[in-house]
Amino acid sequence: VQIHFLALGTHFGKVFLLDIQGNVTQKYEIVQVFGLYTREGFHENFDCPIKVVALHPQFSKSNNKQFVTGGNKLLLYERNWLNRWKTSTLHEGEGTITNVKWRANLIAWANSVGVKIYDISSKQRITNVLRDNTSLRPDMYPCSLCWKDNTTLIIGWGSSIKMCAVKERDPTEIRDLPSRYVEIVSAFETEFFISGLAPLADQLVTLYFVKENSEHMEEEFRARPRLDIIQPLPESCEEISSDALTVRNFQENECRDYRLEHSEGESLFYIISPKDIVVAKERDQDDHIDWLLDKKKYEEALMAAEISFKNIKRHDKIGMAYINHLVEKKDYDTAARKCQKVLGKNMDLWENEVYRFKTIGQLKAISQYLPRGDLRLRPAIYEMILHEFLKTDYEGFATLIREWPGELYNNMTIVQTVTDHLKKDPTNSILLTTLAELYTYDQRYDRALEIYLRLRHKDVYQLIHKHNLFSSIEDKIVLLMDFDKEKAVDMLLDNEDKISVSSPRCPLHHTFFLQYLHKLFKRDHHKGQKYHERQISLYAEYDRPNLLPFLRDSTHCPLEKALEICQQRHFVEETVFLLSRMGNCRRALQMIMEELGDVDKAIEFAKEQDDAELWEDLISYSIDKPPFITGLLNNIGTHVDPILLIHRIKEGMEIPNLRDSLVKILQDYNLQILLREGCKKILVADSLSLLHKMHRTQMRGVRVDEENICEACHVTILPSDTAQPFSVVVFHCRHMFHKECLPSPGTIPGGQYCNICSAKRRGPGSGILDMKK
Numbered sequence: 186v187q188i189h190f191l192a193l194g195t196h197f198g199k200v201f202l203l204d205i206q207g208n209v210t211q212k213y214e215i216v217q218v219f220g221l222y223t224r225e226g227f228h229e230n231f232d233c234p235i236k237v238v239a240l241h242p243q244f245s246k247s248n249n250k251q252f253v254t255g256g257n258k259l260l261l262y263e264r265n266w267l268n269r270w271k272t273s274t275l276h277e278g279e280g281t282i283t284n285v286k287w288r289a290n291l292i293a294w295a296n297s298v299g300v301k302i303y304d305i306s307s308k309q310r311i312t313n314v315l316r317d318n319t320s321l322r323p324d325m326y327p328c329s330l331c332w333k334d335n336t337t338l339i340i341g342w343g344s345s346i347k348m349c350a351v352k353e354r355d356p357t358e359i360r361d362l363p364s365r366y367v368e369i370v371s372a373f374e375t376e377f378f379i380s381g382l383a384p385l386a387d388q389l390v391t392l393y394f395v396k397e398n399s400e401h402m403e404e405e406f407r408a409r410p411r412l413d414i415i416q417p418l419p420e421s422c423e424e425i426s427s428d429a430l431t432v433r434n435f436q437e438n439e440c441r442d443y444r445l446e447h448s449e450g451e452s453l454f455y456i457i458s459p460k461d462i463v464v465a466k467e468r469d470q471d472d473h474i475d476w477l478l479d480k481k482k483y484e485e486a487l488m489a490a491e492i493s494f495k496n497i498k499r500h501d502k503i504g505m506a507y508i509n510h511l512v513e514k515k516d517y518d519t520a521a522r523k524c525q526k527v528l529g530k531n532m533d534l535w536e537n538e539v540y541r542f543k544t545i546g547q548l549k550a551i552s553q554y555l556p557r558g559d560l561r562l563r564p565a566i567y568e569m570i571l572h573e574f575l576k577t578d579y580e581g582f583a584t585l586i587r588e589w590p591g592e593l594y595n596n597m598t599i600v601q602t603v604t605d606h607l608k609k610d611p612t613n614s615i616l617l618t619t620l621a622e623l624y625t626y627d628q629r630y631d632r633a634l635e636i637y638l639r640l641r642h643k644d645v646y647q648l649i650h651k652h653n654l655f656s657s658i659e660d661k662i663v664l665l666m667d668f669d670k671e672k673a674v675d676m677l678l679d680n681e682d683k684i685s686v687s688s689p690r691c692p693l694h695h696t697f698f699l700q701y702l703h704k705l706f707k708r709d710h711h712k713g714q715k716y717h718e719r720q721i722s723l724y725a726e727y728d729r730p731n732l733l734p735f736l737r738d739s740t741h742c743p744l745e746k747a748l749e750i751c752q753q754r755h756f757v758e759e760t761v762f763l764l765s766r767m768g769n770c771r772r773a774l775q776m777i778m779e780e781l782g783d784v785d786k787a788i789e790f791a792k793e794q795d796d797a798e799l800w801e802d803l804i805s806y807s808i809d810k811p812p813f814i815t816g817l818l819n820n821i822g823t824h825v826d827p828i829l830l831i832h833r834i835k836e837g838m839e840i841p842n843l844r845d846s847l848v849k850i851l852q853d854y855n856l857q858i859l860l861r862e863g864c865k866k867i868l869v870a871d872s873l874s875l876l877h878k879m880h881r882t883q884m885r886g887v888r889v890d891e892e893n894i895c896e897a898c899h900v901t902i903l904p905s906d907t908a909q910p911f912s913v914v915v916f917h918c919r920h921m922f923h924k925e926c927l928p929s930p931g932t933i934p935g936g937q938y939c940n941i942c943s944a945k946r947r948g949p950g951s952g953i954l955d956m957k958k
Contacts, residue, residue, distance in 0.1 A: 189448070190221075191455065193462070207462065218252055218262075227270060233257060239285040239292065251305075255282030259294055261305075275303055276310070283323070288332035291351060295328035300340050302351065304365055311351070312367035318343040326378055326440045331447075333384040338367075341379035341391070347372045348417060373421045377411065381445020383454055385467075388425060389415050390447070390454055394440035395429075409435050410443055412456065412465060433460040478503065481510065504528075508538070512545070521551040530560050539566055548573045549581060557589055567594040575606060579615045586619050591626040599623060699723040703731060706739070717742040725750050733759050736766075757781055761790070770794050883917050896941055897926035918942050 190210070191203040202211040202221075211221075216235050219226030237255040244252065250264040258277040265271050276282075280297040287293075290306040299315040316323070321343045329341035336351040348371040354364055381392035395408040410432065414425040432438075435458070444457040452467040468476075504527025511520035521542065528534045535556060542551045552570045556562060571594060574582035586599075603620050607613065617636050624633040702720045705712055717739055724732035736747060736759060744767055751759040757780050764773035770790075777787045790799075893902040902921050904911050912924035916939040927937055 191462070193457070203462075205464075227252070227262060229270070231256075236281060236283060237285045237294075239287040242287060242289065253285055253287065253292060253294075255285045255294055257281060259285070259292075259303075276301060280323075283327050284330050286330040286332055286338075288338075289335040291332075291335070291338075293330050293332070293338050295330060295340075295342075297323040300328060300330065300338075302338065302349075302367060304363065307364055309363040309365075311363040311365045312349070314340060314347065314349060314367070314369075316342055317345045324441065329379050329382045329445070331382045331384060339382050339384065339389065341382045344375045344378055345372070346375060346379065346382070346389070346391075346417070346422070371417045371419050373418070375415075375422070378440045380410065380440050380443035381456070383445055383447035385414060385452065387416070389417055389422075390445070390465075391415055392443055392445035392456060394438075394443060407436050407438060410438075410456070410458070412445075412454075430456060430463055432456075432458040432463065434458075478506070512541075517542070517545075517547040517550040521547070521554050524551065525554050530556075532556070532560065532562060535562055536566060539570075543569070543573075549578065552581075552585060553588075557593060561593060564594045568598060571599055572602065575602060579613065579619075583615050583619045583622075586622055591623075596623060596627050600627070699727055703728070706735065718746055721747050721750055725754055725756070729756070732756070733762060736762055765790070765794065770799055774799055887915050887919065889913065889915065889921065893921050895923045895926055896920045896939075897922050916942070 189205045191205070191207075193201045193203055195201070198214065198216075200213040200216070201209050202213075204210055216231065216238065217227060217229075218238070218240065231254065233256045235254050235256050239253050239255075241249045241251040243249040252262050253275065254260050254262070257280075259275040259282050261273040261275050262270050263273070275292070276294070282294050282296050285292065285294040290304055292303045292305060294301055294303075297316070299313055301310055301314075302312045303310050316328075326343050331339050333339055333348070338349045338351070340347045340349065347369050349367045350370050351365055351367055354362060354366050375391065375393070377393035377395050379391060380394045383390040391413045393411040393413060395411055397406060397408045409429040411427055411429050413427045416423040416425055438458060442459050444455075446455045446457065447453065448455075454465040456463040456465060504523065508520050508523055508527060511517075511523065524535070524538055528538060539548070539551060539555070539562070542548050548570050552574070555567070555570070567589065571582060571585060574585060600620065600623050603616055603623065607616050607620065610616065617639070621633040621636040624630070624636070699720070702716050702723070705716075706720070720735065721732070721742055724735055732751075736742060744763055748760065748763045748767070750756075751763060757776055761773045761776050761781075764770070764776070774787060774790055777783060777790055781787075889902060891901060891903055894900060895902050900923075902913055902923070914922045914924050914927055914937065916922075918939050918941070920939045920941050922940075927940075
């Protein structure tokens with residue numbers, strides 16, 4: 186347990202011990218060092234007046250019974266092993282010592298000349314920081330000292346601040362010098378005179394003595410002291426915050442009348458003046474929240490309250506105050522939105538707010554923010570809001586029905602209410618759609634389906650698929666196709682096992698049925714073959730552009746029936762195709778030439794059939810028709826010798842563009858010659874390359890070992906005694922024979938050949954390889 190006291194000395198030489206509330210607990214009239222609850226300490230009188238005292242930071246421990254006093258001298262008192270006090274003079278001869286601060290092994294003190302630092306461990310003085318502004322009286326503007334950490338001293342004197350870092354000297358440089366030295370890492374001037382300093386993390390707390398110029402008189406007057414937080418920089422500082430302090434008789438005080446002390450390890454700062462002691466501390470979260478509330482910054486106050494668990498109750502109070510503030514401003518939407526965050530899981534508060542919004546006529550504002558998850562209000566609350574929307578806003582009512590789970594309210598109650606409204610407005614599409622959604626939630630799908638079909642609503646197909654209503658729509662297929670043909674056909678095709686188009690309950694109009702068959706054929710040419718005959722008639726009646734593609738792709742349509750239908754309707758192109766498919770190509774060509782009069786189509790047809798008789802018929806038909814002759818001359822070159830056509834042209838007949846046609850024939854002929862020559866070169870080159878490859882292959886050696894046998898006598902090809910002379914014949918087909926097993930070369934025309942490969946005549950075994958030994 187930590188016990189906090191404040192020891193306060195007066196100008197009359199008395200010392201008062203105060204608790205943290207400022208109550209006097211003890212009073213002393215002599216300067217001594219002693220324990221508050223023991224007699225341990227220094228109980229002797231000093232030889233000279235004492236201005237300052239500093240204890241060793243660990244004085245309470247038995248090994249560190251040391252303290253220093255400052256007056257005309259800086260004296261070190263320490264208890265030796267005989268339990269007696271020994272006195273050592275650390276410094277003298279530079280006037281009165283006004284301030285001493287001890288941290289770890291370092292003692293810093295100030296006199297009228299400057300600031301010194303003494304290393305108690307090495308018993309060396311390591312620096313002397315001179316006073317900057319010597320024009321200021323040191324007794325009126327005393328030096329302020331504080332340690333930021335074990336090696337950083339902060340000096341404030343007049344309006345100047347220096348930050349000094351104690352560093353270890355390089356061992357190679359020590360010689361007769363102290364083992365440590367001081368480096369000034371930051372030095373800057375301030376606007377006012379410094380009465381005290383204290384560290385605050387990386388920042389500084391400064392107590393300023395302020396003098397300001399009067400507006401009416403040229404002389405200066407004393408203003409209230411200031412407590413600032415500054416951020417030190419190498420050559421300047423940045424002001425973080427500033428507060429003017431109200432103390433009694435500040436108009437009469439001087440710089441030396443103020444002191445700033447701080448409690449190490451805590452953010453507590455004591456400002457001492459002749460008449461008052463002011464305690465300052467860092468603002469905490471509660472202070473920040475109070476300030477935000479004073480400024481009516483409720484949103485930021487809520488966020489700040491959420492940071493700390495201890496502010497949960499306060500968070501609720503702030504939240505309610507914020508909602509009340511927004512309602513007063515008539516910002517109902519924002520107030521309703523904040524209810525989610527503020528009211529949270531408190532259903533009682535939610536209901537209270539709902540009724541308050543009802544009282545001010547703003548139920549719509551809060552409706553979209555009501556709880557609708559695991560935690561929810563009573564059904565009556567939701568029903569009350571739905572009734573409110575039904576009175577004035579059908580679209581808002583429909584939105585809530587779509588967004589709210591059906592468990593929030595009594596479905597039948599709302600259905601009845603909607604039905605009552607429809608009696609007054611039976612064609613209202615919004616109410617009808619919403620009623621269908623309510624029926625769907627209540628699993629009365631047939632009622633919902635009737636409404637959707639009546640409204641031609643796009644969700645009807647989703648309803649059918651989601652709830653498997655196919656058995657209920659066989660007698661409604663026509664309505665569905667009349668509404669959206671594409672979706673209806675796709676649904677029929679995707680669910681053939683559930684809906685039969687041949688069912689008496691599913692009568693389809695011819696155009697609808699054709700669309701169904703058309704898509705069915707696209708998916709599978711064989712699936713609807715029983716309908717192909719009827720499909721031909723429907724295409725001929727309603728969709729001729731798709732008839733010819735169907736005839737081309739279908740392998741099940743009755744050709745005679747199709748030909749009959751096409752001839753009855755004088756569909757020439759379709760008839761031509763059917764005649765050619767049935768083998769009557771001459772009649773098909775005749776129709777193209779006589780009824781279509783299209784020479785290009787006739788030529789294309791002849792090319793497809795690649796029949797010499799058709800080309801003869803085409804030439805015979807075209808020979809007295811100059812335009813036809815031109816078309817033939819331009820296209821016949823690669824299929825029929827153009828000379829045959831040219832010889833049959835009558836003398837004197839005028840043929841349009843004859844010159845161009847003849848030039849094209851010659852160009853086509855030259856192109857053919859060039860292609861043939863190019864192909865010949867490629868063929869010769871490939872043949873030569875393959876011949877070389879075959880020659881290299883045949884020149885390779887063939888392995889003969891004990892496993893090979895003679896193909897004639899079936900004895901091992903090599904004799905058991907290879908030392909004896911033997912002869913073996915190996916053909917390029919890899920068949921092997923003893924030489925004596927083959928017929929004599931003189932008896933065989935053309936030389937020896939492989940008996941096994943003889944059927945191939947002079948094939949791969951035509952050459953032989955003799956092995957003699």
